[in-house]
Amino acid sequence: MSTKTDAHASKKRDTLKWLLVILLLGGSIVSFHYFEEHSLLLRVISLLLVIGIAAWVASTTEKGRSTLYFLKESHLEVRRVVWPTRQETVQMTGVVLLMVVLLALIIWTVDSILLWLVRLFTGQGG
Numbered sequence: 001m002s003t004k005t006d007a008h009a010s011k012k013r014d015t016l017k018w019l020l021v022i023l024l025l026g027g028s029i030v031s032f033h034y035f036e037e038h039s040l041l042l043r044v045i046s047l048l049l050v051i052g053i054a055a056w057v058a059s060t061t062e063k064g065r066s067t068l069y070f071l072k073e074s075h076l077e078v079r080r081v082v083w084p085t086r087q088e089t090v091q092m093t094g095v096v097l098l099m100v101v102l103l104a105l106i107i108w109t110v111d112s113i114l115l116w117l118v119r120l121f122t123g124q125g126g
Contacts, residue, residue, distance in 0.1 A: 014061040024054040
């Protein structure tokens with residue numbers, strides 16, 4: 001029974017935290033435009049500060065923690081990837097460009113033939 005109550009309370013806290021995040025972000029955008037007569041630098045700094053606070057509050061929720069875990073694991077996975085050398089990258093780029101040009105020529109040829117056939121059958125070709 002206690003676990004069910006704790007889970008419900010945790011979900012309720014997370015909902016309140018997300019509401020706070022939305023209010024912080026919305027309020028920061030409104031205040032950014034409301035205090036237009038103040039220095040742009042101060043408005044940007046305060047906007048970034050509130051965004052940072054909202055991100056911290058969001059990271060204390062269950063979804064926020066799982067998102068941070070996912071980002072950390074993604075960063076580790078990117079470091080494990082064996083990236084191609086510059087030469088391999090240039091060669092593959094050349095192959096892709098060649099194939100794009102060849103396919104464009106093939107499509108252009110088929111289009112020209114079909115256009116010629118349509119003109120032939122409709123009598124517009126002269």
